[in-house]
Amino acid sequence: MKRFLLTLVAAAALFSASAQLTPNKIVVPDIKGYKTLTGDFHIHTVFSDAQVWPATRVHEAIWEGLDVIAITEHIDTRHQKMVNNGTFVKEKCDRDYSYKLAKKAAGKNLIVIHGGEITRMGMPPGHFNCLFVKDNDDICAAAEANNHDHVLAMKGGLVEARKQGAFLMWNHPNWCKQAPNETKMWKEHKEILKEGYMDAIEIYNMACGYTPEGHKWALDNNLAMLGNSDCHMPFFYEIDYLHGAHRPVTLIFATEKSEAGVRDALDNRRSAVFAEGNVWGREQEVRPLLEACLKVKNTQWKEKEIVVEFENVSSIPVTLTKGKGSEDTWYARYIVIPPFSTYTYKVRPLLDGDKQPAFEKLSLIHI
Numbered sequence: 001m002k003r004f005l006l007t008l009v010a011a012a013a014l015f016s017a018s019a020q021l022t023p024n025k026i027v028v029p030d031i032k033g034y035k036t037l038t039g040d041f042h043i044h045t046v047f048s049d050a051q052v053w054p055a056t057r058v059h060e061a062i063w064e065g066l067d068v069i070a071i072t073e074h075i076d077t078r079h080q081k082m083v084n085n086g087t088f089v090k091e092k093c094d095r096d097y098s099y100k101l102a103k104k105a106a107g108k109n110l111i112v113i114h115g116g117e118i119t120r121m122g123m124p125p126g127h128f129n130c131l132f133v134k135d136n137d138d139i140c141a142a143a144e145a146n147n148h149d150h151v152l153a154m155k156g157g158l159v160e161a162r163k164q165g166a167f168l169m170w171n172h173p174n175w176c177k178q179a180p181n182e183t184k185m186w187k188e189h190k191e192i193l194k195e196g197y198m199d200a201i202e203i204y205n206m207a208c209g210y211t212p213e214g215h216k217w218a219l220d221n222n223l224a225m226l227g228n229s230d231c232h233m234p235f236f237y238e239i240d241y242l243h244g245a246h247r248p249v250t251l252i253f254a255t256e257k258s259e260a261g262v263r264d265a266l267d268n269r270r271s272a273v274f275a276e277g278n279v280w281g282r283e284q285e286v287r288p289l290l291e292a293c294l295k296v297k298n299t300q301w302k303e304k305e306i307v308v309e310f311e312n313v314s315s316i317p318v319t320l321t322k323g324k325g326s327e328d329t330w331y332a333r334y335i336v337i338p339p340f341s342t343y344t345y346k347v348r349p350l351l352d353g354d355k356q357p358a359f360e361k362l363s364l365i366h367i
């Protein structure tokens with residue numbers, strides 16, 4: 001393709017409320033070398049304090065086009081419920097049962113990760129998700145051995161989860177109930193991080209929104225970034241699907257679409273977050289993702305202008321902003337290209353007093 005230059009710097013974007021009828025499948029292109037998977041790694045069911053049966057969580061995810069979910073009940077005894085003949089019986093709880101039901105319902109249509117949420121009261125330590133666990137009852141027992149001290153209880157649970165080979169995420173550090181005045185990493189979290197029991201931070205949670213602090217801590221400490229729903233209600237209560245909205249998702253850049261591929265991507269920190277029309281992540285994944293979302297076609301070179309057609313082939317709205325060095329060219333400061341739409345744009349040099357060849361001044365961004 002003919003290489004051309006434009007001083008457009010791309011940034012993640014504004015939400016486009018394109019009126020679509022459901023289903024509103026989330027489409028995100030692959031990047032070079034990796035398949036881009038969409039996932040939600042924080043979901044509750046009736047087996048802890050939510051309203052929905054595990055199989056329904058599977059169907060909701062398939063309907064939205066997700067590749068992977070984790071069922072992450074609050075595993076602490078006070079939240080656990082076992083459904084028995086229509087009644088909840090705490091004494092009979094099996095903390096892995098909702099995962100088993102979800103896994104069975106999913107078959108080969110959706111990857112379901114075995115998870116659990118250690119849910120200690122107050123901050124610190126707050127809540128941690130353990131993903132790729134083997135036995136939540138053992139993790140709960142290890143935590144509750146220190147029920148008198150929430151930090152010790154959390155550490156006990158994390159140590160047992162790690163013994164099982166789990167991947168460990170600090171959840172919603174910005175939850176207003178636990179961090180009403182500021183979002184901060186407490187010394188207890190620093191210890192957990194230093195001792196190697198924090199692999200990821202939930203930088204977006206549907207109830208709490210985006211946390212720039214969490215994003216920065218993930219960047220500074222080489223942690224994976226996840227964005228999840230933490231959904232307790234049926235999704236249609238929470239998401240305005242009729243107006244094109246979707247749940248927040250974690251983007252996983254995997255070598256293969258499998259449970260092992262998801263784990264490898266998380267271990268190697270190849271993830272990003274897509275929520276509220278924005279993508280948050282590391283430049284090494286976000287930049288190629290942008291380039292994959294936006295195709296340039298039908299470029300026409302004329303004497304006094306270039307006509308370019310941009311096509312957004314993704315669910316991610318793209319905003320291009322005017323970049324440095326473009327003061328003497330005429331084009332708008334922002335170009336918003338909504339999902340699955342095409343935008344035709346003309347770039348023209350100033351005609352008066354322009355000594356330089358018009359298009360040499362334009363410097364690139366992409367293609």
Ligand SMILES: [Zn+2]
Pocket residue numbers: 117119127171172
């Ligand atoms: Zn939580």
Ligand SMILES: [Zn+2]
Pocket residue numbers: 042044117230
């Ligand atoms: Zn939760």
